[in-house]
Amino acid sequence: MGKNLTTRSEDYSKWYNELVVKADLAENSGVRGCMVIKPYGFAIWEKIQAGLDKMFKETGHENAYFPLFIPKSYLSKEASHVEGFAKECAVVTHYRLKNAEDGSGIIVDPEAKLEEELIVRPTSETIIWDTYRRWIQSYRDLPLLINQWANVVRWEMRTRLFLRTSEFLWQEGHTAHATEKEAVAEAELILDIYADFAENHMAVPVIKGTKTESERFAGAIETYCIEALMQDGKALQAGTSHFLGQNFAKAFDVKFATKEGNQEYVWATSWGVSTRLIGALIMAHSDDNGLVLPPKLAPIQVVIIPIYKGLDQLEAISEKVNPLVKQLRAKGISVKYDDRDTQKPGFKFNEYELKGVPVRLAIGQRDLDNGTFEVARRDTLAKETVLAEDLISKIEFLMEDIQSNIFQRASDFRNANITEVNSYDEFKDILEKKGGFIAAYWDGTSETEERIKEETKATIRCIPLEAKSESGSCMVTGKPSARRVLFAKAY
């Protein structure tokens, strides 16, 4: 198996597209803009789901399921929401097919036209808030902390596997609260969960911040986000958490009786991350040899490859390997013993390197003689010989070490690629030659933001939550500015 992978320096974008397909993560389907997530890619998504789901449940959230379809009229109820979401979406207009009378095949039955068109959900605020009206009467019903794992559709003209597809999988949380303070705290709690997950499971460092007005979620008062940096110097928004104020409660007339007996509109949040995270994971860590996966999300954490001539040698190797497999599994480490006789060891080495398996063990006749294994780590490609009796503790060490090493590597890269600039010329220069995040003063107006975007394609990724407060003047207009914001070109 030759990898024949385009290198990152040759063409980063092509490298990504090839890697997704060659590592068996996903592929384009026969339906425009919709991907097939292959078993290996889906196994990563299952790990992402399991990790986040646990964090949501530990903080009191429950899962539920709401309809795929949204009546067209629902979308119009929240004014800015409809502007943001009622554009590129899949519209169901009919509910029946029939055989064409001329025998030419099946056609849409014109008599089965829906009275009101249904939109395939691009996000579920409207259908959920229509439901919450029935669920919320009193302060006793609050807070309502609900999450949904679902597919959503946003019709996209230009799609890329995981990063931008017409259909994608995600989770969307929708919560209702008695007070503004509680709702803001919820939006911030979720942002912290997202950042924790990104950094400690995905090993991807992120910057927490808020979006500018023009980048905010349609219908939100405040959009919190986590922003990550990819190896090509472009930013990727990895998750958003929205404080929605009372906008949806007012649009869908959701009031509650307070303890004092007054009727008040409830306060809301919504938040989501999607299969896009897999794109971030790939682009943050992988190299010219293929995927590099953090142990916590790797479907296979350890692969064992026997190097043998003849069945006798294989049997002797298997006798060593089988108990090891059991021991590792008992410790919760996922392990694959690849004793296929249809492929050679070199082919297998390549395959698991391409697929980013964190640790590879090889064992041949000499190892049998010496009581050793060859241990290779995917992140550094370093190899060493380890005594069989030290192997389990070595692997446990590597699970931790690889996880922290790739986080450190990504952090070093990200930190080296945040540049402070003080003039628009410098800004354009850095953007062109170096990329990454650029910290610059901005006057806070949408006009300036729009001008920068048009002239440079860079957008304000976020107003960092943890930025030092230092006043300066806008790099474009010279007007006063209270602190630097982060610009970047973005996915």
Added chain:
Amino acid sequence: MGKNLTTRSEDYSKWYNELVVKADLAENSGVRGCMVIKPYGFAIWEKIQAGLDKMFKETGHENAYFPLFIPKSYLSKEASHVEGFAKECAVVTHYRLKNAEDGSGIIVDPEAKLEEELIVRPTSETIIWDTYRRWIQSYRDLPLLINQWANVVRWEMRTRLFLRTSEFLWQEGHTAHATEKEAVAEAELILDIYADFAENHMAVPVIKGTKTESERFAGAIETYCIEALMQDGKALQAGTSHFLGQNFAKAFDVKFATKEGNQEYVWATSWGVSTRLIGALIMAHSDDNGLVLPPKLAPIQVVIIPIYKGLDQLEAISEKVNPLVKQLRAKGISVKYDDRDTQKPGFKFNEYELKGVPVRLAIGQRDLDNGTFEVARRDTLAKETVLAEDLISKIEFLMEDIQSNIFQRASDFRNANITEVNSYDEFKDILEKKGGFIAAYWDGTSETEERIKEETKATIRCIPLEAKSESGSCMVTGKPSARRVLFAKAY
């Protein structure tokens, strides 16, 4: 909280509908035929998913994800499949909305019409086999054992929560094999998994069998099924596993190179169970007081209710309860300590009875004095006083005992409601007066099957796999028949 639940004898159908809503399992949404699965109902689905997913993975299956949309032309490729599925389905014809020029709201943009309409998947054989053509080249690629957890849509005119909804959640397995024998073995393996899950997790006894030609899945050579009996004497199909022969491989041109180098069409299966299982679970066990859930699928297995006056008593009770909660959780038992001060104990007793929590513990001042708990089991409603030191083992016993007791109860009921008849008059009489499964001779023709269905509304639920072979004559036509088949009215 008065339950005000219609009783089963008054109106079984109304009892079911009320129970689903009152026990907080699901409700109708603003979208015709689509339900909202509420957190408590969804928690049951999560347990069903987890249980089945484990069984699928242990038998070598992997999860993947395929597109929601199916191009209209795909549906037509397998002739009998299109007849079965291209009827009542949601059709996407447009991909954009826009503001109406007269300011009246948003309308479907007539310029954004799809060249080819997309069908929201009613089942995914066609899109998956279109994909498998790319994945399968050689015998080395087989078997391909893939499952998908997804939402599907079949436009239904008359819907009922969980039992028949336009959108529902399910899993669909789609496998490809080198030989007919392997594919048949796979379909049978899955049938066994379904039966195992129904009986040992859901505590619902099922009869395994095959469908008659007219009840077969559209595109299948053989449809295996498990059939359960509800308390009103109607049958419910709880899962199906299809041997598809080479039908889809031929329709989508999926061939593989054999070891000998020949090109052959692959052999296929597909199989699925859905949120309908929750309907079966409710109807098989529940009573006039509410849900009765088997411990293995109950979101809350044990609820603890303090009976107290004043905060001092509550504190003393909590001191006993908190370590107990920890101990139970450490044993993997899900437990809820409901110390809400907004509701009285009687209200809580009612609520958890309605929600089918298998074991309820109550503790008041007298229990504190005596070192006891009151233990109530939901299945029999029996109560007893148990010493604190015996409590854990008592609860562990009850988890097993309630599970097996409700299975036994459902089995006894089912077995008492299988009636052998030898004439059509007797058949109609039993169907009218007793219901249940009726074992009768049938001549094997679709004509007779259709006539019985028209005249009595009973259908052949299955040709049991484990029936004794004994010849007789068809109860309707008197023609020879090799064995009895099972008839019933069905959901």
